[in-house]
Amino acid sequence: MHELGITQEIVALAESRAGGRRVRGVVVEIGKLTAVLPDAVRFCFDLCTKGTLVEGAVLTIVETLGSARCLACGSVLQLDQPFGQCPCGCTDLDWLTGEELRITEIEIELEETS
Numbered sequence: 001m002h003e004l005g006i007t008q009e010i011v012a013l014a015e016s017r018a019g020g021r022r023v024r025g026v027v028v029e030i031g032k033l034t035a036v037l038p039d040a041v042r043f044c045f046d047l048c049t050k051g052t053l054v055e056g057a058v059l060t061i062v063e064t065l066g067s068a069r070c071l072a073c074g075s076v077l078q079l080d081q082p083f084g085q086c087p088c089g090c091t092d093l094d095w096l097t098g099e100e101l102r103i104t105e106i107e108i109e110l111e112e113t114s
């Protein structure tokens, strides 16, 4: 289950960007072609955030569809798996999207004004 390691990295990155403040929300973009399961990341997120500044944060996962351009005829295909074949028969594809795995947004708690 490599989602555990990936989730640990996401949490560590969110924490370092927060600069010591609590993180309230994290938006992560996961491409369909990464073979990372969003449900597994959600499951690991609760475990990985325990005792960190990210604990209790809302995790939002945005799945990006895979697409690729055929190197033979130039058509752009939609893919939901990391392989495919163009209607022209060619399997030489140039990935355009779907390999993303990154934090796109972090919501940080505003500092208390007491």
Ligand SMILES: [Zn+2]
Binding pocket: 070, 071, 072, 073, 074, 075, 086, 087, 088, 089, 090
């Ligand atoms: Zn083609």
